[in-house]
Amino acid sequence: MASIAFLGRGGQGIVFAATITAETLFNLGYYVAQLQSYGAEVRGGSVLAHIVYDNKTIENPFIEQYDLAIVLHEAGLKRWIKHLEKSKTIIVDKDLVKTRMDNMVTAPIIENVAREKLSGSENIVAVGIAMQLLLGREAIAVAKSILEKRSSPEKNIKALELGTTIALNLGINMA
Amino acid sequence: MARRMLLSGNEAIVYGALDAGCRFYAGYPITPSSEIMHLMAKEMPRVGGVFIQAEDELAAINMVIGASWGGLKSMTATSGPGLSLMQEGIGYAVMTETPLVIVDVMRTGPATGQATKPAQGDLMQARWGRHGDQYLVVLAAQDPQEAYDLVIEAFNIAEELRTPVILLIDEFIGHGREVVVVGKDVVIKNRRLPPPSGEWMPFDSEDPRQASPMPLLGKGYYVLVTGSTHNEYGYRDVHSFETHYRLVKRIKEKIIGNLDKMPKPIVLGKPDDAETAIVCFGSVCRSAREAFYKLRERGFRMVFVRLRTLWPLDYDHLSRILDNVEAVIVPELSLGQLIHDVREAVDTSTRVIGVNKVGGGLPIYPSEIIKVVKEACRK
Numbered sequence: 001m002a003s004i005a006f007l008g009r010g011g012q013g014i015v016f017a018a019t020i021t022a023e024t025l026f027n028l029g030y031y032v033a034q035l036q037s038y039g040a041e042v043r044g045g046s047v048l049a050h051i052v053y054d055n056k057t058i059e060n061p062f063i064e065q066y067d068l069a070i071v072l073h074e075a076g077l078k079r080w081i082k083h084l085e086k087s088k089t090i091i092v093d094k095d096l097v098k099t100r101m102d103n104m105v106t107a108p109i110i111e112n113v114a115r116e117k118l119s120g121s122e123n124i125v126a127v128g129i130a131m132q133l134l135l136g137r138e139a140i141a142v143a144k145s146i147l148e149k150r151s152s153p154e155k156n157i158k159a160l161e162l163g164t165t166i167a168l169n170l171g172i173n174m175a
Numbered sequence: 176m177a178r179r180m181l182l183s184g185n186e187a188i189v190y191g192a193l194d195a196g197c198r199f200y201a202g203y204p205i206t207p208s209s210e211i212m213h214l215m216a217k218e219m220p221r222v223g224g225v226f227i228q229a230e231d232e233l234a235a236i237n238m239v240i241g242a243s244w245g246g247l248k249s250m251t252a253t254s255g256p257g258l259s260l261m262q263e264g265i266g267y268a269v270m271t272e273t274p275l276v277i278v279d280v281m282r283t284g285p286a287t288g289q290a291t292k293p294a295q296g297d298l299m300q301a302r303w304g305r306h307g308d309q310y311l312v313v314l315a316a317q318d319p320q321e322a323y324d325l326v327i328e329a330f331n332i333a334e335e336l337r338t339p340v341i342l343l344i345d346e347f348i349g350h351g352r353e354v355v356v357v358g359k360d361v362v363i364k365n366r367r368l369p370p371p372s373g374e375w376m377p378f379d380s381e382d383p384r385q386a387s388p389m390p391l392l393g394k395g396y397y398v399l400v401t402g403s404t405h406n407e408y409g410y411r412d413v414h415s416f417e418t419h420y421r422l423v424k425r426i427k428e429k430i431i432g433n434l435d436k437m438p439k440p441i442v443l444g445k446p447d448d449a450e451t452a453i454v455c456f457g458s459v460c461r462s463a464r465e466a467f468y469k470l471r472e473r474g475f476r477m478v479f480v481r482l483r484t485l486w487p488l489d490y491d492h493l494s495r496i497l498d499n500v501e502a503v504i505v506p507e508l509s510l511g512q513l514i515h516d517v518r519e520a521v522d523t524s525t526r527v528i529g530v531n532k533v534g535g536g537l538p539i540y541p542s543e544i545i546k547v548v549k550e551a552c553r554k
Contacts, residue, residue, distance in 0.1 A: 022352055026181040034352040037536035040206070040290050058353065060461040062538040 001058070004130050005050040005069040005087070006123070007076030011043040013123030014076065018049030020127050020150075024143040025053045028135070033061035046079040068134060068174060070126040071097050072109065089174065091129060093122075107166050113159070121152075121159035128163015133174045140164055182355045184319040184348035185210035185252075188278055189218060190357045191323035192250055195330035196365070197276070198224035199249040201238035203231050203257060206290040207346040208280035211252040232257040236264030236277070243268075243275050244400060246391040248330055252278035255297050256287065258304065258341075265339055266305035267402040269426065272378065272386065274333035274366055276326065277341045280349040281508075283534050292536040293346035295457050296509035301341040302486045308423040310430035312340040313486040314438060315456040319353045325483065328438055331364040335436065336429055337386035343485065345508065347458040347538065369396060379407030383428035430487050437484035442496060443467060449478035451548055452500045454493070454517050456482045459506045459539050466544035475548065482513070493520040502551040506530035506539045526551065 004021060008014045015036045022034040036049035052061045065086035071077050073096045077084065084090055087103060094106035107129070113122045124147070131139040140160065147156045182190070188211055192200075200215040202208075212228065219226040225242065229235035235251045242249040253261065258279050268275055281297045283289040301313045312332050316322040322344050329340040369375045369388040377398070380387045387407075390396030399409030404419040412418040444467065446452075451470075455463045460481040467479040480496055482488070497503055497520055505514040511529040518527050530547050532539050 019352070023181060026354065031354050032181060032352070035347060036350065038291055060465040060541065061351065061353075062347075062458075062462045062540055064540050064542065 001052060001054040002134065003050060003052045003063055003066045003068075004134065005048060005066040005083075006072070006126055006130075007046075007048050007069060007080060008072035008123075009075040010038060010041050010045040010047050012047070012072050013120070014038075014047040014072070015049045017123035017127050018051055020124065020143060020146055021130060022051050023146050024127075024131060024139055025051065027142045027146070028139060030054065031056060031058050033058040035061055044075070046075050048076060048080050068130055070129060072122055072126060074098055089172065091170070105170055105172065107170060109166065112162055112166060116158065116162055118155060118159045118162065121155055124156045124159035125163040125166065128160040129167040130163075132164040132167035133170075133172055177356055177359045180355050180357055181352055182319055182323075182357075183210060183350055183352045184316070184322040184344050185280065185350065186214055187319040187323040187355045187357070188252065188326045188342075188344070189214040191326035192276070192330065193218060193222055194358065194361065195248065195327040196363055197248045197250050197330060198222065199239065199242035199247040200224070200251065201227040201229045201235040201242070201249075202251045202253065203229050203235050205254045205257045207282055207293075207349045208252045208254045208257075208278065210349070211278060211280070232260035233264065236261040236268075239275050240264060240268050240271070240273050243273050244392045244398070246394065248274070248334065250276040250278065250330075252280065254280050254282050255284045255294075255300065258297060258300060262304045265311070266307065266309055268339040269305065269309040269311050270402045271400050272337040272389070272426065273339065274337050274389070275339050276329045276333055277339060278326065279341055279343050281343060281345040289534060289536075291346065292534060293458070293538075294508050294533050295343075295345055295459065296512065296533065297343060298456075298485060298509070298512040301343055308427065310427045311338050311486070312336070312430060312437065312484070313343060314340065314483060315343040315485050316348060316483070317458055317460045317481065318348060319351065320355045321483075322348055323355050323357060325438060327361050327363070331362065332436060334366040335364045335386065336433060337366065337389055338430060343457065345458055346536075376407040378405060378409055378422070379425070383425050384432040386429060434487055434489045437487065440483060440492070441481040442478065444471065444478035446478045446496045447499060448476055449500050450476045450502070451552060452478045452480060452497050452503045453544065453548070454480045454482065454497075454503055454505050454513065455507070456485055456513060457508075459508055462539050462541045463506050463544055466541040466548065469541065470545060470548055475552065477548075485513075488516055490516070490520050493517070497521050497525065500525060502526040502528060504528050504530060504544060504547055504551065506544050508533050508539065
């Protein structure tokens, strides 16, 4: 069983990132459980969405640590700090997340999103990072086919590719 | 044909209801149940059914009652505050023996509470929320697959026993997405209609476990439906002891006497050998089951009981399972409601210990249950 968590601030599309990831994993043939926690506000507040996947039925999706967590904003981090402390690898945006822990790796996510004019698609960049690190090109191809059927496909596919580039530059081997 | 889909519990409920033959939905949006309404609005016209967004929950439940008397399998969905508003209508449905299904996607309460956060605090409201002597059926699912399966069961029980059935899930299940197999070969039960000729009574039955045949409005039957005390033909009788006692007792017997028709509890481990038990319902059972397996691996003598029918509750069966244990752990996403049932099922020497956590969107983790079991076993 493996797990991925996306954390951030309301409005960053954290739940959508988990949704695309869960659909990608489902289309790859995995059993998947996706859970999320967010507030009533449309913008702001802490958001966590995580996915557990396995080759067999998921017995219990209520986990206390993640194999990979990607944090796009400090707001998403504080509430789940105990989970993150126990997690294996955490990738945080180098600008929007100030906290640092031993298991953290910084990545220039928002900086690259701004440079490539992909504002609003940082969540899909995070999907690209997660899929590249955990499952490689096959998962990226499946994620692309899912994004092609959603709104703003060109922008989101560029964001997905940006995520794979960032992941490769991190020099982490998780597969 | 069976197919594998990635669905939220709310979505699974819609597909289950439609597979069960539901053809009328009325509801009012409320987090975390609204996706049921959204998908019903999309899917119901495709199967030739009727979808109505009501002006409020009071209207919704009464529309569902009316549609059921019109002959359609009918349902609504809501969350705790909406269920509170529906109680008067649900009581009317109990008294008039109207088959219908209500899905409650539980969130924290009381009052508005935390709309987006899961809880299990509606158990007592679902079971006892109405005034008077009233009995209905309450089921609980643990994940999206079981939400699909049990909503079909809920319709079958509602139609067979002419009763409202409440299906409880929580926000974790409603919004959580998992792989669900839909379109399986399932048994679908339909309500018993009056015979074409001969004597029949719409509100009585020689066998108290069997529902009376149900005449439908607009189909040529003479139909009297009232929430006031009524005799076997539906005529009001608001004076006689005999009529009232016979009516409410029959409705009670119809529910309590049909325990064998209700979804059975899932029992893991050997009750005869167990020192400690875990009893739970709903999503929390998934953490509890992991805790059970881990504890058993470490040598703890455990039994695990997951209740799928919360009312009528088979106290005798539960008592037999818990007969030998010294402690029962009851994890709940509330301050403790099921724990009262467990206390009723065991003798006073058995320790009954709640693991209670509610609010903030936090589940009860296996580690928290394991800790309590270990402490209980040290004493």
